[in-house]
Amino acid sequence: MNPLTATAVGKRYRSRWAVRDCSFTIPEGKVVALVGPNGAGKSTLLGMAAGIVRPTTGGLSAFGTPTAGRTHPDVSYLGQNRSLYHDLTVRELTRAVGSMNDRWSTDRVHEVLGLLTGVDHDAKVGTLSAGTRTQVAIAMALGRLPRLLLLDEPLSDLDPLARDETLRIIMTEVADRGTTVVMSSHLLTDLREVCDHILLVDEGRVQVDGDIEEVLARHRILVGPAADESSVEGTLVSATRTARQSTLLLREAAPTPKGWEGTEPDLESLVMGYLRASRERRR
Amino acid sequence: MIWVSWRRQRPQLITLLAMLVVGAGVVVLLRSSMLDSITSSGLTECVTRTTQECSTNKSAGDFRAEWSTRLQLGQAAIIFLPVLIGLFIGAPLFARELEQGTHVLAFTQSVSRTRWMLSKLVVALVPALVVLIALQYLVWWWLTTAGVMGPRVNGSFQVFNFGIEHVSPVAYTLFAFAVGAFVGVVTRRTLVAMIVTLGAFTVLRFALFDVVTRVMTTQREVVTSGLSPTASRDASLVISQGYLDAAGQPIAPDKVGAAVQACKATWTPEGQQEYVACLAKSDLGRRYADFIPESQAWQAHLVDASIYGALAVLLLVGTGWALRRQS
Amino acid sequence: MNLRSQPDQALPVIAQGLGKKYRRGWALRETSLVVPRNRIVALVGPNGAGKSTLMGLITGLLRPTTGGLTVFGDRPAGKGLHPAVSYLAQQKPLYQQFTVTETLRLGARTNPTWNQDYAEHLVEQAAVPMGAKVGTLSGGQRTRVALALALGKRPSLLLLDEPLADLDPLARETVLRTLVTEARTQGITVVLSSHVLAELEGVCDHLVLLHNGRVLLAGDVNRLSADGTPLGELALNHMRRAAQEEAA
Amino acid sequence: MLADVIEFRIDRRSGVSTYMQIIQQVRQAMRLGLLNPGDRLPSAREVVEATAVNPNTVLKAYRELEREGLVEARRGLGTFVTKSLSSEATTGDDAPLRQELAGWMGRAQQGGLVVEDVDALYSAVRDEHYPAEERS
Numbered sequence: 001m002n003p004l005t006a007t008a009v010g011k012r013y014r015s016r017w018a019v020r021d022c023s024f025t026i027p028e029g030k031v032v033a034l035v036g037p038n039g040a041g042k043s044t045l046l047g048m049a050a051g052i053v054r055p056t057t058g059g060l061s062a063f064g065t066p067t068a069g070r071t072h073p074d075v076s077y078l079g080q081n082r083s084l085y086h087d088l089t090v091r092e093l094t095r096a097v098g099s100m101n102d103r104w105s106t107d108r109v110h111e112v113l114g115l116l117t118g119v120d121h122d123a124k125v126g127t128l129s130a131g132t133r134t135q136v137a138i139a140m141a142l143g144r145l146p147r148l149l150l151l152d153e154p155l156s157d158l159d160p161l162a163r164d165e166t167l168r169i170i171m172t173e174v175a176d177r178g179t180t181v182v183m184s185s186h187l188l189t190d191l192r193e194v195c196d197h198i199l200l201v202d203e204g205r206v207q208v209d210g211d212i213e214e215v216l217a218r219h220r221i222l223v224g225p226a227a228d229e230s231s232v233e234g235t236l237v238s239a240t241r242t243a244r245q246s247t248l249l250l251r252e253a254a255p256t257p258k259g260w261e262g263t264e265p266d267l268e269s270l271v272m273g274y275l276r277a278s279r280e281r282r283r
Numbered sequence: 284m285i286w287v288s289w290r291r292q293r294p295q296l297i298t299l300l301a302m303l304v305v306g307a308g309v310v311v312l313l314r315s316s317m318l319d320s321i322t323s324s325g326l327t328e329c330v331t332r333t334t335q336e337c338s339t340n341k342s343a344g345d346f347r348a349e350w351s352t353r354l355q356l357g358q359a360a361i362i363f364l365p366v367l368i369g370l371f372i373g374a375p376l377f378a379r380e381l382e383q384g385t386h387v388l389a390f391t392q393s394v395s396r397t398r399w400m401l402s403k404l405v406v407a408l409v410p411a412l413v414v415l416i417a418l419q420y421l422v423w424w425w426l427t428t429a430g431v432m433g434p435r436v437n438g439s440f441q442v443f444n445f446g447i448e449h450v451s452p453v454a455y456t457l458f459a460f461a462v463g464a465f466v467g468v469v470t471r472r473t474l475v476a477m478i479v480t481l482g483a484f485t486v487l488r489f490a491l492f493d494v495v496t497r498v499m500t501t502q503r504e505v506v507t508s509g510l511s512p513t514a515s516r517d518a519s520l521v522i523s524q525g526y527l528d529a530a531g532q533p534i535a536p537d538k539v540g541a542a543v544q545a546c547k548a549t550w551t552p553e554g555q556q557e558y559v560a561c562l563a564k565s566d567l568g569r570r571y572a573d574f575i576p577e578s579q580a581w582q583a584h585l586v587d588a589s590i591y592g593a594l595a596v597l598l599l600v601g602t603g604w605a606l607r608r609q610s
Numbered sequence: 611m612n613l614r615s616q617p618d619q620a621l622p623v624i625a626q627g628l629g630k631k632y633r634r635g636w637a638l639r640e641t642s643l644v645v646p647r648n649r650i651v652a653l654v655g656p657n658g659a660g661k662s663t664l665m666g667l668i669t670g671l672l673r674p675t676t677g678g679l680t681v682f683g684d685r686p687a688g689k690g691l692h693p694a695v696s697y698l699a700q701q702k703p704l705y706q707q708f709t710v711t712e713t714l715r716l717g718a719r720t721n722p723t724w725n726q727d728y729a730e731h732l733v734e735q736a737a738v739p740m741g742a743k744v745g746t747l748s749g750g751q752r753t754r755v756a757l758a759l760a761l762g763k764r765p766s767l768l769l770l771d772e773p774l775a776d777l778d779p780l781a782r783e784t785v786l787r788t789l790v791t792e793a794r795t796q797g798i799t800v801v802l803s804s805h806v807l808a809e810l811e812g813v814c815d816h817l818v819l820l821h822n823g824r825v826l827l828a829g830d831v832n833r834l835s836a837d838g839t840p841l842g843e844l845a846l847n848h849m850r851r852a853a854q855e856e857a858a
Numbered sequence: 859m860l861a862d863v864i865e866f867r868i869d870r871r872s873g874v875s876t877y878m879q880i881i882q883q884v885r886q887a888m889r890l891g892l893l894n895p896g897d898r899l900p901s902a903r904e905v906v907e908a909t910a911v912n913p914n915t916v917l918k919a920y921r922e923l924e925r926e927g928l929v930e931a932r933r934g935l936g937t938f939v940t941k942s943l944s945s946e947a948t949t950g951d952d953a954p955l956r957q958e959l960a961g962w963m964g965r966a967q968q969g970g971l972v973v974e975d976v977d978a979l980y981s982a983v984r985d986e987h988y989p990a991e992e993r994s
Binding site: 157187275276 | 750
């Protein structure tokens with residue numbers, strides 16, 4: 001049973017579709033990077049996977065069970081606004097979240113909090129910095145001993161040290177328990193080391209879905225004379241052009257023609273290429 | 284889960300407890316001071332029955348002047364407590380969570396939404412009701428000490444007395460609380476939920492003001508014209524009164540008005556015989572009063588409470604439904 | 611040298627023994643630093659290192675507990691922002707119900723040194739529709755409007771608190787590029803705080819690394835990373851070492 | 859301690875994928891005699907704790923090394939080196955070939971060559987002797 005399957009899922013807010021006709025499958029044990037421009041529908045998608053946003057069309061299922069209206073017991077979710085009880089202390093919060101779960105490990109929470117420098121267990125959650133709050137929220141998510149971890153921008157308000165700590169904790173979780181992770185982030189440099197699967201969404205639709213190595217291998221960046229683009233074969237994703245030179249991102253490219261230089265893109269240039277293409281389309 | 288709700292709602296619960304302690308203290312002090320005043324002025328008799336002397340006695344007048352406002356304030360506290368509970372406990376209960384997004388934390392744990400809702404409801408509602416009932420009892424205890432020298436003299440059906448007795452305050456509280464909770468879930472805004480609760484509660488209390496009189500079976504008292512029915516003098520709730528024709532049917536008010544107008548001329552301050560005879564001639568020989576005796580006030584309370592209670596249950600079911608839909 | 615008599619010659623920021631204490635403790639202590647002219651300064655450090663406090667002190671929104679600082683030779687003393695300083699707070703405070711045009715008009719009304727054409731040019735360059743309400747804009751577009759508002763004032767010193775935090779990579783790249791171009795062509799000193807060190811490479815030429823309310827490292831990037839260590843790694847190593855020393 | 863035999867250093871800026879870096883570092887350590895048959899490679903968890911990379915990537919790299927016949931995964935115990943890539947020619951500071959290269963490098967330095975010149979010369983000669991297809 002796959003941790004997450006989306007079947008033609010869509011969500012409309014008033015007149016605007018945030019997510020449209022998305023279908024994909026997340027294989028077990030993968031660490032998935034959910035990327036896309038601001039407003040692409042990443043948060044809506046994760047919210048629907050967590051069962052707190054109701055799809056307008058289609059549906060998602062976690063481990064074979066539809067997610068609408070209910071969070072699957074094996075799924076943990078970290079929302080973008082972190083939703084913690086600010087009037088409780090960290091210790092009380094741990095107790096509170098624990099009492100709301102059938103399967104729960106306070107030890108795991110303490111272990112995670114222990115690995116993070118500078119979390120005072122008796123401090124009120126509301127007095128913590130945004131970064132520390134995010135880390136506390138991740139500890140709560142791991143306390144549920146999930147098999148699928150959904151993280152919405154887990155790194156956005158962490159400083160570099162905390163990002164490193166947090167990624168290490170998540171990766172250890174993957175190593176120890178084989179947890180599947182789906183995380184959205186704008187920090188491509190941080191994602192490159194930790195993710196092995198990419199889901200690129202834009203304008204509410206899935207644009208790229210697959211194993212990162214395979215996806216990268218399927219694409220080429222070609223640099224060559226602007227006058228000679230006709231000799232290039234393959235699906236053009238996006239291009240930047242100067243008077244003399246063209247830099248093209250291609251999918252399923254034919255062998256590099258003479259006079260052109262071809263390289264495999266890295267994750268960052270791949271994503272940037274797709275984002276650029278989407279911006280061009282929108283103009 | 285109960286612990287979570289308790290911990291999160293602790294400030295409100297502490298406020299409630301403080302209200303109870305302060306309220307109880309005030310009532311006990313006031314009551315004992317009032318009791319002193321009654322005994323020192325030798326008014327003990329007047330508490331149990333109304334006599335000529337009690338209504339003219341100067342010290343009785345002084346007593347009323349000194350205490351009636353305080354006693355009415357005590358009543359007002361119990362009248363307003365339900366809507367205050369609805370405003371400050373019911374309305375923010377879910378609205379604040381939805382506003383701040385903290386509901387997501389609970390919704391993404393393994394506890395079901397219904398259980399989460401119920402635990403929050405129980406923790407918020409039960410202490411509120413306990414405090415309400417306790418304060419209601421205390422105020423009642425104080426009012427009965429004043430007996431017929433206090434507001435109780437107007438009987439159980441008097442609006443303020445009715446509103447603070449028996450199960451009515453509990454039913455009003457349930458209703459106000461449920462409106463607050465429901466509107467809070469639907470609008471996701473605390474302030475909106477509070478305003479709507481205040482409006483809905485006030486409107487409904489006025490709208491349903493006489494519904495009891497229509498629902499309950501009434502008794503009819505018939506007297507000959509010239510006398511007035513006892514029901515309109517004692518504490519019974521008179522629903523309608525007027526004149527009966529020969530067939531025993533109530534006569535339409537405009538017809539009565541015309542006849543009375545016609546007989547007015549025969550009326551003299553010295554004797555009413557001619558006036559009464561005139562009325563009899565115009566087929567207004569008997570007067571009637573439909574009423575609910577004070578002894579049946581408890582039935583009226585039950586009818587009242589069941590209306591508000593049923594509305595409250597509907598609203599709470601709606602709240603549960605809306606929360607499950609909420610996404 | 612009398613700085614006050616030659617404000618044009620004065621350095622953007624000179625801080626001496628600067629300290630700020632809140633009820634919970636010192637946010638910044640004994641900080642002495644100089645921000646040179648026409649530089650793009652990266653202000654980095656872990657959460658709670660004192661970055662926002664330092665910015666607040668420079669803008670005059672906060673009052674120092676100890677020491678003092680000068681901004682272009684003047685002491686910020688709660689009279690409001692220095693006329694040559696623009697500040698963009700982390701939350702990018704803009705009126706959501708205002709249109710972009712109205713937002714720029716607000717800038718014109720509140721700043722004597724406002725340049726309307728320049729501000730409009732910046733907004734147009736970002737392809738933000740002038741008639742749109744700020745509340746309906748995407749994160750990237752909103753940052754561009756906020757930036758236009760800050761730059762339209764024609765500041766000599768621009769303070770940006772986490773300007774890139776919630777932007778997608780492409781928006782981030784364009785915002786940074788605009789920033790660098792404007793800073794270079796207009797001769798603006800920029801102080802920029804960010805958690806994403808990798809992006810500041812090639813953008814910033816001066817580094818101020820704060821840790822626990824103290825300056826851990828400050829200076830010219832070329833000098834600091836003379837051995838070729840990238841800026842991000844350099845800062846991260848220093849932060850890590852400081853954290854370890856603290857734990858020990 | 860077996861676990862301390864080698865430590866991976868992941869360079870995030872090299873452009874080489876983490877997976878390739880791990881494979882290359884294991885091969886390198888084996889050639890230099892730092893890893894010998896019987897040595898255990900660090901477990902995925904140990905690598906993760908040290909470098910915060912994806913454990914799947916580590917396991918994938920180990921599977922590739924296993925396919926090449928250099929290591930062997932033993933269930934529940936870890937991944938062990940089974941082959942030796944080191945030879946007298948590459949191990950130790952006093953290996954003859956190494957000393958010859960060191961001498962050549964010294965002369966280049968004395969002749970005023972900079973690092974880039976040395977690299978260019980070295981790759982040119984290497985490519986002549988080892989054509990691209992022959993390299994793995």
